[in-house]
Amino acid sequence: xxxxxxxxxxxxxxxxxxxxxxxxxxxxxxxxxxxxxxxxxxxxxxxxxxxxxxxxxxxxxxxxxxxxxxxxxxxxxxxxxxxxxxxxxxxxxxxxxxxxxxxxxxxxxxxxxxxxxxxxxxxxxxxxxxxxxxxxxxxxxxxxxxxxxxxxxxxxxxxxxxxxxxxxxxxxxxxxx
Numbered sequence: 741x742x743x744x745x746x747x748x749x750x751x752x753x754x755x756x757x758x759x760x761x762x763x764x765x766x767x768x769x770x771x772x773x774x775x776x777x778x779x780x781x782x783x784x785x786x787x788x789x790x791x792x793x794x795x796x797x798x799x800x801x802x803x804x805x806x807x808x809x810x811x812x813x814x815x816x817x818x819x820x821x822x823x824x825x826x827x828x829x830x831x832x833x834x835x836x837x838x839x840x841x842x843x844x845x846x847x848x849x850x851x852x853x854x855x856x857x858x859x860x861x862x863x864x865x866x867x868x869x870x871x872x873x874x875x876x877x878x879x880x881x882x883x884x885x886x887x888x889x890x891x892x893x894x895x896x897x898x899x900x901x902x903x904x905x906x907x908x909x910x911x912x913x914x915x916x917x
Contacts, residue, residue, distance in 0.1 A: 777820040817848035826874040862891040
């Protein structure tokens with residue numbers, strides 16, 4: 741409990757320090773008759789910080805597409821559309837969990853199933869591996885009887901699962917540890 745208080749205190753002090761520095765920067769611009777430039781620079785810095793914090797907490801679709809390409813060693817399907825997504829924030833060691841649901845056309849759906857069947861790294865499972873809050877958040881509507889096939893791969897630094905469901909929906913689960 742003491743550590744949590746310590747980290748909250750450090751975070752609060754850093755927030756105060758950065759606010760103070762931004763205020764001093766604005767005052768310097770104002771004193772040197774660059775009032776509009778000071779406001780523009782100040783707003784740009786604040787909006788940039790807000791954007792980076794927001795995308796760190798709620799990653800964009802490109803993050804999930806890049807993760808798919810990196811971990812599954814195949815391109816994200818051209819017809820792929822991400823319907824739902826969730827990811828944990830990385831811990832101190834960079835470990836995180838990402839899960840998303842995508843839909844693809846029939847051709848890409850068949851190509852992906854064939855690719856995973858032929859890849860020796862993947863084993864066929866009876867059901868999609870459960871156990872993370874992120875996966876539970878996005879896949880609550882997918883029942884076992886709607887699943888066509890599931891593949892999993894456990895490697896040194898990550899655990900991958902991909903489940904193929906009826907209606908060309910695919911649930912992807914990446915655990916990076």
